[in-house]
Amino acid sequence: MKILVIDNDTSIGITIKAALGLNASYEVMVCLGAKEGLEEMKKNKYNLVLLDFMMPGISGVDLCKTMASDEKLKNIPVILISALPISSEVFQQSNDNFNRISVVKGLLEKPFSVAELLGKVESVLNTTK
Numbered sequence: 001m002k003i004l005v006i007d008n009d010t011s012i013g014i015t016i017k018a019a020l021g022l023n024a025s026y027e028v029m030v031c032l033g034a035k036e037g038l039e040e041m042k043k044n045k046y047n048l049v050l051l052d053f054m055m056p057g058i059s060g061v062d063l064c065k066t067m068a069s070d071e072k073l074k075n076i077p078v079i080l081i082s083a084l085p086i087s088s089e090v091f092q093q094s095n096d097n098f099n100r101i102s103v104v105k106g107l108l109e110k111p112f113s114v115a116e117l118l119g120k121v122e123s124v125l126n127t128t129k
Contacts, residue, residue, distance in 0.1 A: 006037035
């Protein structure tokens, strides 16, 4: 399974890659920012994208909208990762948008444990086979 991690924070990307590396069947690539991630998705096929919610420039939500409208990318499931509490007002207002963006299949709140990350990834991959 090929997984793409898109986050503007290098340390988060490296941490997620290391955690997912515990599962030998995952091949993980990390991109710093939405623009680099979009270019990577257009070059290579991925089974899942883990995407930071808030990034400078193109946000995670904006990238999801772009993916949903692109024939080659619209079937790649996305797990959005947020430093904002999922229960926060800002996140909940955005959550209404997520429900309308077909590629968003899961949400994960920072900080998260390796078990939470692996569980969410396995859950999304199992439901999108």
